[in-house]
Amino acid sequence: MPQSDDIQKKNTTTPENTAAPENTDIQKQNSTSPENTIVPQSDDIQKQNTTPPEKAAVPQGDDIQKKTPTIPENTVAPENTDIHKENVALPDAQPAQPEDGSGKISGNYLTGDWSGFRQKMSDQGLILEMIYTNESAYNAMGGLAKGYAVLGNLDITLDMDMEKAMGWSGGEIYFYGLGGHGQSPSELVGDLQATSNIEAGMNYFKLYQAWVRQSLLDGKISLLLGLHDLNSENYVTESSGLFINSSFGVGADLSQTGVNGPSIFPSTAPALKVKVVPVEHFYINFAGYNAIAGNPGNPSITYIDFSFAKGLLLIAETGYEVEKNIKIAAGGWMYTQQEKNFSNINATGYGSYVLFEKNIGENFSLFTRAGMANPEIYQIAWNISGGIYLSGALWGRNDDELGLGVTSVINSKSYQSSTGSPTDTQETSIELTYKIQANPWFSIQPDAQYVLNPGTDPSLADAFIVSLRAKISF
Numbered sequence: 001m002p003q004s005d006d007i008q009k010k011n012t013t014t015p016e017n018t019a020a021p022e023n024t025d026i027q028k029q030n031s032t033s034p035e036n037t038i039v040p041q042s043d044d045i046q047k048q049n050t051t052p053p054e055k056a057a058v059p060q061g062d063d064i065q066k067k068t069p070t071i072p073e074n075t076v077a078p079e080n081t082d083i084h085k086e087n088v089a090l091p092d093a094q095p096a097q098p099e100d101g102s103g104k105i106s107g108n109y110l111t112g113d114w115s116g117f118r119q120k121m122s123d124q125g126l127i128l129e130m131i132y133t134n135e136s137a138y139n140a141m142g143g144l145a146k147g148y149a150v151l152g153n154l155d156i157t158l159d160m161d162m163e164k165a166m167g168w169s170g171g172e173i174y175f176y177g178l179g180g181h182g183q184s185p186s187e188l189v190g191d192l193q194a195t196s197n198i199e200a201g202m203n204y205f206k207l208y209q210a211w212v213r214q215s216l217l218d219g220k221i222s223l224l225l226g227l228h229d230l231n232s233e234n235y236v237t238e239s240s241g242l243f244i245n246s247s248f249g250v251g252a253d254l255s256q257t258g259v260n261g262p263s264i265f266p267s268t269a270p271a272l273k274v275k276v277v278p279v280e281h282f283y284i285n286f287a288g289y290n291a292i293a294g295n296p297g298n299p300s301i302t303y304i305d306f307s308f309a310k311g312l313l314l315i316a317e318t319g320y321e322v323e324k325n326i327k328i329a330a331g332g333w334m335y336t337q338q339e340k341n342f343s344n345i346n347a348t349g350y351g352s353y354v355l356f357e358k359n360i361g362e363n364f365s366l367f368t369r370a371g372m373a374n375p376e377i378y379q380i381a382w383n384i385s386g387g388i389y390l391s392g393a394l395w396g397r398n399d400d401e402l403g404l405g406v407t408s409v410i411n412s413k414s415y416q417s418s419t420g421s422p423t424d425t426q427e428t429s430i431e432l433t434y435k436i437q438a439n440p441w442f443s444i445q446p447d448a449q450y451v452l453n454p455g456t457d458p459s460l461a462d463a464f465i466v467s468l469r470a471k472i473s474f
Contacts, residue, residue, distance in 0.1 A: 108440045111474050125164025130474040131155045133198055135244075135467055139188035143454050143463035151182030153198040154205070170215035176229075178266065179205035189463045190454045192380065192409055192427050194246035196467070200266045204300035208268055224273040224287075227304060230263045233273070234285055234317050234331060237357045239367045239389040240405065244447050244469065245431050247407040251371035251383040254333060257349050260296040262313055262333075267294025269313075270304060285317045291335055311337035319355070327357040341377035343418050350374050363391035375412030382410040392437075399437035406430050411456055424456040445469040 105122060106113035113119050121128060133153040139146055155178060162171030184199040211226025231250040240248040246255070250264055263269040273287035291310040295303035314336065319329025334350040341347050353371035360366070368386035375381040385407035392400025408428040416423045433447040451463040 109473050110441045123164075125161030127157075127159045127161075129155070129157050129159075131471060132474070133469060133471045135182075135196060135198060135469045137185040137188075137196060137465055137467035139185065139463055139465045141464045142461035143189040143191070143451070143465075144460065145188050147188050149183035149185040149188060149199075151184070151196065151199055152180065154179035170219075172213040172215070174209060174211055174213070174226075175207070176209035177205065178208035180266065185465060185467070189451055189465055190457065190460055191429065191451050191463070192455055193252050193383075193407060193429055195429075195449060195451070195465055196244055197246040197249055197265075199246075200299075202300050204266070206300070206302040208266075211271075220277045222275045224271070224275075226270065227268050228263065228271040228273060228287075228289070229265070229268050230271070230287070230289060230313075230315060231265075233275070234287070234315055235353055235355070235369075235371070237327065237355050237367045237369060239357055239365045239403070240369070240385070240387060242389060242401050242403045242435060243387065243405050243431050243433055244445070244467065245405070245407060245429050245449060247383055247385055247409070247429070248387070248405060248431075251353060251369060251385070252380050252409050253351055253353070253371035253373040253378070253383040256378055256380050257335070257339075257351075257373065258291060258293060258313065259310055259339075260293050260299060263289040263293045267299050267303075269293040270306060281322050282320055283318065285315075285331075287315050289313045289315070291337065311335060324362075325359050327355060329355040331355075339377060342379060342415055345377075347374065347377040349377055351378075363393045365389045376414055379411060379415040380409045381412035381415075382408075384408050384410075387431075397437075401435040401437075403433050404431070405433075409456075422458050424453040424458050427454060427456050428452040441473040443471045445471070 105119055109118070118128070131154070133155075135151050135153075137149045137151075139149075155176070157177075158175045160173040162168035162173060180198065180200045181203045182199075184201040185195040186199060187201070189195050207227065209227050209229055209232075211224050211228050213222055213224045215222045235250045235254060246252070249255075250262075254262060255264060260267055263271060269290035269292065271287050271289045273285065275286075276284045278284070289312065290305055290308055291313050292305050295301060295305075312335070313333060315331060315333040317329055317331035319327060321327040321329070330353070332350070332352040335348065338346040339349050351371060351373035353369065355367075355369050357367040358365060366386070366388045368384075370382070370384045372382050373380060385405065387403055387405025390402045392398055392402070406428065408426050410426045411423060416425070429449050429451045431447065431449045433445060435443055435445040437443045445468070447467045447469065449465050449467075451465070454460045454463050
């Protein structure tokens with residue numbers, strides 16, 4: 001399965017009931033323990049308590065020596081630290097760790113383990129990742145103009161498990177630096193939905209996220225405070241994270257809102273977020289964000305606005321989710337202060353969305369999403385999307401991924417009547433993408449999108465754009 005941020009931006013999952021020796025170095029995030037490792041018979045256990053060999057017979061309880069090491073509980077990845085965001089390809093979860101019980105991480109990065117320093121950091125609860133994404137896009141026909149666009153994105157994240165680092169039970173601190181450069185492919189296509197989810201149309205590097213999270217009651221409640229990407233934990237379907245078009249991240253119905261957009265890529269805002277898991281597989285998210293994200297006058301710089309001069313953006317989502325099986329969710333959002341619409345009339349911004357995602361077997365999944373926004377104030381009244389995802393395991397390449405998706409935005413009638421010129425009702429993008437995982441730290445992703453009615457402008461011909469994305473984990 002693919003990721004969800006931007007941080008879809010694809011997570012590996014620690015198998016249940018995996019036996020491991022005591023003090024095995026396990027990478028905190030996105031590591032996979034060996035499957036079906038069985039503890040050997042007592043006669044085979046050395047006095048030094050060496051790592052049990054794979055596929056040995058399970059010992060009887062009376063035969064296990066007192067010196068047998070205690071099997072640690074399954075390591076669980078921190079809640080939603082897989083960054084995912086609208087309009088940016090957030091770093092993929094790192095590939096699975098070697099299945100030899102060593103916990104070595106050097107093979108996952110171009111620069112290796114830094115003479116063991118990276119592993120020592122991981123042992124102390126510190127996960128540092130640096131990922132660079134480069135994309136070359138060519139609009140071959142239609143839209144505003146034929147031509148090339150080259151752009152890039154740099155993600156630097158530091159995730160700190162404070163329980164490992166200093167004994168702070170349930171604590172987590174997270175920092176995320178974001179940089180970008182190059183042109184916007186949408187300036188060639190003229191579309192509303194943004195052809196590439198890493199395009200920002202500017203050169204920049206800034207602090208993108210910085211927050212602290214406290215988990216309580218064995219993870220049933222968590223509180224988060226700080227600079228936060230709304231789309232990392234709301235309006236997310238894992239399968240759609242493979243796609244490059246921005247509307248497969250957070251829907252265009254929500255991304256169009258706000259003075260400088262909501263708290264998503266490339267500008268975020270201070271937030272207070274609460275997550276409650278009342279019973280297994282059910283969750284409730286509720287969060288309040290500053291209605292102004294970043295600096296509208298200079299979005300390329302780090303800027304944190306604590307004035308709340310434009311009020312808050314409130315968002316809530318509830319759902320049922322069984323990992324690697326099914327997700328059904330619904331959410332709603334609202335601004336506490338009114339905005340001016342396309343006719344310069346004040347109105348309240350609000351909207352809602354529903355998500356559905358289902359795995360069919362281990363290597364195939366499908367998703368559908370629908371979101372709406374107040375048609376009296378926003379141009380886009382609806383964003384409806386769906387698609388299918390296939391794992392490369394189906395054709396012998398376990399880490400490759402293939403996806404076919406469709407996303408449409410529908411103009412509000414109020415907007416169409418206000419323009420004074422002919423306007424198409426909707427824009428639709430069809431995307432076919434294939435990600436080739438060449439090795440644990442390098443992937444390439446050819447992509448093709450056909451855009452019908454770009455920008456809902458009847459004067460623009462349908463566009464066809466192809467791109468090649470390369471991603472390197474340092």
